[in-house]
Structure formats: C-alpha cells, structure tokens
Amino acid sequence: MNTPSVQLCLREVTRVFPAVDQQKSLHALGPVDLDLRRGEFFSIVGPSGCGKSTLLDLIAGLARPTAGTITFEGRPVAGEVPDGIGVVFQEDASFPWLNVYDNAAFALRRAGMAEKDIRERVDPMLSIIGLQAFAGAYPAQLSGGMRQRLCIARTLVTRPRLLLLDEPFGALDQQTRLLMGDELLNLWRQTGATVFLITHSLDEATLLSDRIGVMSARPGIFIDLVDTAWPRERDSRIVSDPAFGRVTGRIWEMLRGQSLRALAEGR
Amino acid sequence: MPGAVDVDQAVSAVRREGPRGWSALTDTVLLIVAALMLWQAATMLIGHEVLTSPLATARRLSAIMADADFPAHAWETGRAFGTALIIALAGGLTVGIALGAHRLSGQVAEPILVALYSIPKITLYPVILLLFGLGISAKIAFGVIHGIIPVTIFTMNGVRNINGVYFRAARAMRLSGMQTASNIILPAALPEIVSGFRLGFSLTLLGTLIGEMFASQRGIGYMLVKAMEMNDVATVMALALLLIVLATTASAVLLVIDRRLRQSMVAQLGD
Amino acid sequence: MTRPGKYRWALIIAALALLEAACRLGFFSRQTIIAPTAMAAGAWQALGSAEMRGHILITLASVAQSIILAVVVGFAIGAALYCLPRLRRTLDPFLASYYAVPTFVFYPVFIVLFGLNRWPLVAIGFVFAVMAVIINTLDGLSRVPRGVRRAAKVMKLTPVQHLFFVMLPAAAPWLFTGAKFAVVYSFVGVIAGEFVLSGAGLGHAIAFAYNSFDNTAMYGLMLLLFLIVGGINMQLWTWEQRLYARRG
Numbered sequence: 001m002n003t004p005s006v007q008l009c010l011r012e013v014t015r016v017f018p019a020v021d022q023q024k025s026l027h028a029l030g031p032v033d034l035d036l037r038r039g040e041f042f043s044i045v046g047p048s049g050c051g052k053s054t055l056l057d058l059i060a061g062l063a064r065p066t067a068g069t070i071t072f073e074g075r076p077v078a079g080e081v082p083d084g085i086g087v088v089f090q091e092d093a094s095f096p097w098l099n100v101y102d103n104a105a106f107a108l109r110r111a112g113m114a115e116k117d118i119r120e121r122v123d124p125m126l127s128i129i130g131l132q133a134f135a136g137a138y139p140a141q142l143s144g145g146m147r148q149r150l151c152i153a154r155t156l157v158t159r160p161r162l163l164l165l166d167e168p169f170g171a172l173d174q175q176t177r178l179l180m181g182d183e184l185l186n187l188w189r190q191t192g193a194t195v196f197l198i199t200h201s202l203d204e205a206t207l208l209s210d211r212i213g214v215m216s217a218r219p220g221i222f223i224d225l226v227d228t229a230w231p232r233e234r235d236s237r238i239v240s241d242p243a244f245g246r247v248t249g250r251i252w253e254m255l256r257g258q259s260l261r262a263l264a265e266g267r
Numbered sequence: 268m269p270g271a272v273d274v275d276q277a278v279s280a281v282r283r284e285g286p287r288g289w290s291a292l293t294d295t296v297l298l299i300v301a302a303l304m305l306w307q308a309a310t311m312l313i314g315h316e317v318l319t320s321p322l323a324t325a326r327r328l329s330a331i332m333a334d335a336d337f338p339a340h341a342w343e344t345g346r347a348f349g350t351a352l353i354i355a356l357a358g359g360l361t362v363g364i365a366l367g368a369h370r371l372s373g374q375v376a377e378p379i380l381v382a383l384y385s386i387p388k389i390t391l392y393p394v395i396l397l398l399f400g401l402g403i404s405a406k407i408a409f410g411v412i413h414g415i416i417p418v419t420i421f422t423m424n425g426v427r428n429i430n431g432v433y434f435r436a437a438r439a440m441r442l443s444g445m446q447t448a449s450n451i452i453l454p455a456a457l458p459e460i461v462s463g464f465r466l467g468f469s470l471t472l473l474g475t476l477i478g479e480m481f482a483s484q485r486g487i488g489y490m491l492v493k494a495m496e497m498n499d500v501a502t503v504m505a506l507a508l509l510l511i512v513l514a515t516t517a518s519a520v521l522l523v524i525d526r527r528l529r530q531s532m533v534a535q536l537g538d
Numbered sequence: 539m540t541r542p543g544k545y546r547w548a549l550i551i552a553a554l555a556l557l558e559a560a561c562r563l564g565f566f567s568r569q570t571i572i573a574p575t576a577m578a579a580g581a582w583q584a585l586g587s588a589e590m591r592g593h594i595l596i597t598l599a600s601v602a603q604s605i606i607l608a609v610v611v612g613f614a615i616g617a618a619l620y621c622l623p624r625l626r627r628t629l630d631p632f633l634a635s636y637y638a639v640p641t642f643v644f645y646p647v648f649i650v651l652f653g654l655n656r657w658p659l660v661a662i663g664f665v666f667a668v669m670a671v672i673i674n675t676l677d678g679l680s681r682v683p684r685g686v687r688r689a690a691k692v693m694k695l696t697p698v699q700h701l702f703f704v705m706l707p708a709a710a711p712w713l714f715t716g717a718k719f720a721v722v723y724s725f726v727g728v729i730a731g732e733f734v735l736s737g738a739g740l741g742h743a744i745a746f747a748y749n750s751f752d753n754t755a756m757y758g759l760m761l762l763l764f765l766i767v768g769g770i771n772m773q774l775w776t777w778e779q780r781l782y783a784r785r786g
Contacts, residue, residue: 291627291628294624294627294628295628295631297628298625298628298629313647313650313651314650317646317647317650317651318647371541371542371545374542375542375545375546375549376546378546378775379546379549379550381771381775382768382771384722385718385722385767385768385771386764386767386768387722387725387726387729387730387763387767388726389726389729389730389733389741390729390744390760390763390764391760392733393744393748393756393760394571394760397569397570397571398570398571466637468638469635469636469637469638470637470638472638473637473638473639473640476640477640480640488640491640491643495643495645495646495734498646500646500647503643503644503646506643507639507643507644510638510639511635511638511639513638514635514638514639515631515632515635517635518631518632518635518638519631522630522631
C-alpha cells in the first residue's frame with residue numbers, strides 16, 4: 001500500500017536466527033504484516049520472547065529480515081538506519097563520559113548544528129522531561145529512570161518522524177510511568193511524530209495508543225490489531241473511561257493464553 | 268570498571284562468537300603458518316647468524332631436547348615453577364578473597380598492592396638473592412613475587428564486584444565464613460579469578476626463568492643465559508620457542524576453561 | 539585523610555620501623571639488607587653524584603621513548619584488532635602467553651639491528667609494554683556498553699565520528715590503564731636490559747653496585763628507582779581519579 005499517509009509498511013517480515021554451533025536455528029518472528037499511519041501512536045504487547053525487540057531492530061534498520069520487506073516513507077529499509085528514525089532502547093544508552101546537557105546535544109553537535117540552535121532545542125526538552133536541574137550532572141549520578149528519560153530527550157531533540165521505543169519506562173514505578181506517559185503524549189502531539197512503542201504493560205498500551213498490536217508467543221505474529229479510538233487530546237485520566245477496561249480486557253483475553261504458552265516454554 | 272564481568276558482554280560475545288570447532292582450528296593453523304612465513308622472511312632480511320630460521324630453530328630444539336642433560340634441566344625448572352605456581356595461586360586466591368570480602372582491608376591494601384605490582388620486580392632481584400641465596404628457593408621466590416600480585420588483584424576485584432545481594436542471601440541462610448567463601452564467593456568471582464590465573468601462570472613462569480638466569484647453575488633459564496653469553500642465537504631461539512609453545516598451550520587450556528565458565532554462567536542467568 | 543588512608547600510612551610506617559629495628563639490632567646481616575635510613579642515605583648520596591644523575595637521566599630518556607612508542611603503536615594495533623574479530627579470536631591464546639617469554643633474551647638481536655646504542659633498550663621496553671597496551675585497548679573497546687553502541691549506530695555517525703566521539707571516550711578508562719602499564723613495563727624492560735648488558739643507566743648502576751658488594755649504593759639506587767616509579771604512578775593515579783570520578 002503506497003498511500004502517502006502510510007509511513008511504515010511491513011510485508012511478511014520474518015526473522016530467523018541461523019544455527020550456531022550446538023544451538024539450533026531460531027524462528028524468532030513473523031511473518032508480520034503492518035501498516036503504520038503517519039502521526040499514529042502504535043503499541044505492541046506480547047509475552048516474553050515473542051520477538052518484539054527483534055521487530056524493533058528490523059524496523060530501525062539495525063538488523064535485516066530473513067524474509068519480507070520493510071518500507072519507510074517509500075524507501076526500503078535494509079541493514080541501514082533510515083534518516084528520520086529515532087530509537088530509545090530498553091538498555092541504558094546514556095554516554096557516561098558526558099553530562100546530561102552534552103548527552104542531549106550530542107547528535108545535534110555531530111550533525112554540525114550551531115550551538116545557539118542546539119541550546120534552543122535542548123533546554124526546552126530538558127525542562128519538559130524534568131532534567132533541567134541536572135543539566136550539569138553525569139549519568140552515574142542519576143537514577144536508572146532519569147537516565148532513561150535522558151535517552152528519550154536525546155532522541156527527541158533530533159525531531160525524528162518515527163520514534164521507536166523499547167519498554168522505555170521499564171525502570172520506573174507505576175505512578176511515574178503514568179506521568180511519563182502523559183509527557184510522551186504531549187511530545188507526540190507537539191512533534192507530530194509517529195510513535196511505535198513496545199511495552200509489556202497492557203494499561204500503558206491501552207492508555208497511550210491509537211492502535212495496539214497483540215503478538216503471539218514465539219515466533220511472534222500479530223493475532224489482533226485493536227483500535228482504541230481515543231481522542232488525540234488524551235492523558236492518563238482516561239483510565240477512568242469505561243472503554244478503557246473493555247480494551248484492556250479484550251487484549252488480556254487474547255494475551256493470557258499466549259503468555260501461558262511462553263511461560264510453559266521456559267521463557 | 269576494568270576487570271568487572273559484564274553479563275551483557277558475555278551474552279553478546281557468546282552469541283556473536285560465530286563458528287567454532289573446525290573453523291577456529293583452521294584459523295589458528297593459518298595464523299601459525301603466516302607467523303612462520305614472517306619469521307623466515309625476517310631471517311633472510313636480517314641474516315641467519317642474528318636470527319635463526321624456523322627450520323634451524325626447530326632442529327636445534329629437537330637436538331636440545333634429545334640431549335642427555337635436558338631432562339634434568341627441564342625437571343629443575345618444572346620443579347621450581349610448579350612450587351612457585353602453587354604458592355602464587357593459592358596465596359593470591361586466599362589473600363584476594365580476604366581483601367575483597369572485607370571492605371576496609373581491601374581499601375587499605377589496594378594502593379599498596381598496585382604500587383608493588385608497578386615496581387619493576389627486577390629491582391628486587393638483588394634483595395631476593397641476598398635473602399635466599401643462590402638456589403632453588405631464590406627461583407621459587409622470584410616466581411612467586413611475579414605471579415602472586417596479579418592473582419591477588421584480579422581475585423580481589425572479582426570478589427568486590429560480586430552483587431551484594433549474594434552476601435545478604437548467604438547471611439540469611441546463616442552460612443559460615445568458609446561456606447560463604449566456597450559456595451558463593453568462589454563461583455561468583457570465578458571468571459575474574461581465572462583471568463588472574465592466566466596472567467599469573469605466565470608471569471610466574473617468567474619469574475622462575477629469570478630467577479634461573481641469575482641464581483642457578485641448572486634449569487632452562489640457566490641454559491638461556493649461558494647461550495646468551497656465548498652468543499648462541501640458535502639455542503636462545505630454540506628455548507624461546509619451547510617456552511612460547513608451553514605458555515601458549517597452557518594459556519589456551521585456561522582460555523577454554525574460562526569460556527566454558529562464562530557460558531555456563533550466562534546460561535544460568537538466562538538471556 | 540580518609541580512614542583507609544590513615545591505616546595504610548600506619549601500616550607502611552610500622553613496617554619500615556620494624557625493618558629499621560631488625561637491621562639495627564642485627565637480625566639481618568649488613569651483607570643482606572640495610573636499614574631504611576641507610577638506604578635513604580645511599581639514595582641521597584647517589585643524587586649528589588653527577589655521574590649517578592647522568593645514569594638516571596639516560597634511563598628516563600629511554601623509558602620515555604619506549605612509553606610513547608608503546609602507547610601509540612599499542613592503541614593503533616588494539617583498535618585494528620577490535621575491527622578484525624576473527625583475527626582477534628585466533629590470536630587470543632597467544633596474547634596471554636606473550637609475557638611468559640623473557641623478551642630481553644632478544645637483546646642481542648636488537649643490538650645487531652639497531653647498533654650499540656640506547657635503541658636496543660628502547661626496543662626491549664617497547665616490546666614488553668606494547669602488548670599490555672594492546673590488551674587493554676581491546677578490553678576497553680569490547681566493553682563499550684551495548685546500549686551506547688546501538689545508540690551511536692542509530693545516530694548515523696561517520697566511522698571517524700563513531701571512533702573519536704563514542705568508542706574512544708567510552709573506552710577511555712581502559713586506555714588509561716593501558717598507558718599506566720606502558721609506563722611500568724617500559725621501566726621494567728629498559729632497566730632489565732641495562733642490568734644484563736649495558737654500560738650505562740640506572741639498571742647498570744644497580745648491577746655494578748651489586749657486583750661490587752656496595753650494598754649502600756645498591757639499595758640507595760633501588761630506593762630511588764622505587765620512588766621515581768612510585769611517584770609517576772601516583773601522579774597517574776591522581777589524574778585518573780580526577781578525570782573519571784564523575785563517570786562512576
């Protein structure tokens with residue numbers, strides 16, 4: 001499908017890890033089909049090991065699919081990170097040798113932006129993300145959650161058109177997660193970026209997303225795509241909406257069996 | 268922190284290590300062949316009175332090893348090295364665990380240990396000779412002072428880097444000191460300890476040989492220094508070749524053990 | 539001063555006092571070891587002698603050359619090996635065995651190659667030090683956290699930017715350790731060479747004193763050597779603490 005509103009197009013994307021030594025080959029993911037609309041907020045939920053992170057790697061161009069095609073803004077994605085994509089990883093990617101401000105400014109400096117322009121982008125971002133007071137601090141002095149927020153800020157200042165997030169709030173407690181979710185929605189609305197979020201929290205997926213993809217146990221395929229039909233101007237208080245419980249219930253109904261399967265397989 | 272085990276690294280390293288077995292063997296063979304060719308080229312460039320060719324070196328080595336005196340020399344070196352190694356490894360392990368487990372002692376001792384490690388041990392040779400006289404105890408002492416400190420430092424770091432949670436679990440299970448050491452500390456710090464052992468092995472061997480060069484009338488070190496004095500390049504290179512083969516084999520064995528340990532550790536922690 | 543620091547100084551002073559007492563009371567023969575105060579006197583004497591100062595300076599010059607060569611070449615080879623993982627895997631067993639061979643047995647070879655000057659000594663120091671730099675460079679580069687490497691990949695940096703702005707700063711603590719090893723091992727190599735076959739330098743002076751049964755001079759020079767190396771290491775340690783205190 002090549003309508004201009006479709007920003008990311010996955011067709012029959014599959015990932016098989018080849019056999020190495022004693023280990024057999026591993027069919028990790030797919031075949032997966034997906035169309036991401038420009039400006040949409042899309043989440044994936046699925047049991048452990050279903051291949052969510054693998055899918056993110058493939059979309060970002062950090063790995064090649066064994067089969068199938070990935071198209072971003074009309075151009076195929078194959079082994080190289082396309083321009084306009086930003087990624088926030090599950091693991092800590094903050095640069096320990098730079099302070100918070102320099103971390104956030106890093107990509108912009110490497111791209112040759114003027115210091116004045118950098119400041120105009122980084123300062124507001126740091127205050128939105130709540131790290132303004134720590135601009136001179138080093139990652140070693142921050143908590144895990146703060147470091148993760150730093151990584152988000154660092155990615156967002158580059159104004160990506162597609163933002164990929166792999167369980168970005170994993171290190172945070174529930175209440176902070178909800179607040180960070182609100183901030184993410186704000187930033188999403190302000191930048192107009194498309195967001196692709198991986199989370200294991202059903203609440204989070206339901207709360208934040210326009211659409212939710214439910215994945216099966218490994219090898220992961222989409223067993224359902226749920227439309228939430230939330231208004232764009234939403235925030236965490238939507239948890240009190242009766243539709244919230246219905247969506248979450250529907251997801252869990254499909255997901256429960258898959259999770260039991262994954263648990264039985266020792267993941 | 269230099270020396271610490273990063274599980275992520277271990278996982279990706281194990282995943283990314285690629286084909287082993289036959290392919291690794293051919294790679295090693297290729298490497299050895301390339302090294303031999305370089306050696307031969309160097310000999311032809313520099314002149315074979317200065318640098319003996321691979322073939323001549325191999326011939327000299329087999330002549331040396333076939334010689335009636337050789338077993339006595341080899342036994343002498345082996346005896347001294349073996350004793351020194353046991354002392355260095357056991358001593359380094361014990362002291363390292365003690366210093367790593369007891370925070371304050373470790374903090375007090377570490378700069379001293381690092382300073383001792385940094386002293387060119389050659390400065391201590393005259394002292395050792397004066398203290399132990401000429402003979403096997405001086406050789407053993409040389410070997411020990413070379414090997415014991417890296418083993419201690421690596422062990423200490425390995426123990427220090429153990430997740431505090433394990434110690435709390437040990438106290439909750441009311442394990443005694445010895446039980447904690449053998450059941451928790453040792454397995455948890457094992458990769459670091461093995462790294463220390465690998466380095467300790469080579470350095471203890473070096474120390475023992477140097478001891479023989481200065482303090483003995485027998486042993487491979489003695490053969491080495493005699494050949495140096497008589498400008499017998501072929502013998503010097505033959506013995507060096509022997510040492511390289513020995514140390515490389517030992518190092519390879521320890522490396523295999525090291526990898527097996529990391530892999531089993533990774534498997535236990537999941538991916 | 540910190541609590542461990544206080545204990546440490548107490549320990550060192552106690553050990554020295556013990557040695558002093560043992561020597562003065564005759565537990566050790568003067569032929570074997572002399573009292574610390576006598577060592578200090580010997581060191582002072584050596585510093586006063588222009589000839590000795592000359593030996594010390596000539597050694598320091600060779601050591602400095604060895605350090606610079608080892609660091610530059612070691613970093614380069616370490617980085618190159620990092621980019622060639624297959625070669626690195628194959629070389630791994632040999633890297634650890636490198637230090638089992640007394641490399642100064644090749645001193646005669648170096649003399650023929652470079653002549654009867656200081657270069658063979660620099661070569662020994664270099665050969666001894668370079669491997670430690672390579673090993674630490676490799677170690678540091680391979681310990682760059684996975685998250686950091688992946689983030690850098692997504693930022694679409696040029697290979698040069700990736701090396702200088704991400705890999706090197708990330709590996710800096712290990713590179714510094716490699717440099718520290720280069721300092722120590724250069725001293726060891728040069729002085730060992732001077733011990734064995736040289737007419738000049740601190741190592742030669744110590745060997746000469748030993749052979750002349752001049753314990754005062756010998757221990758004095760050894761103390762000087764210890765203080766020089768110790769002093770350099772302490773300075774390196776201080777720089778290291780300052781540079782990397784914030785990194786955690």
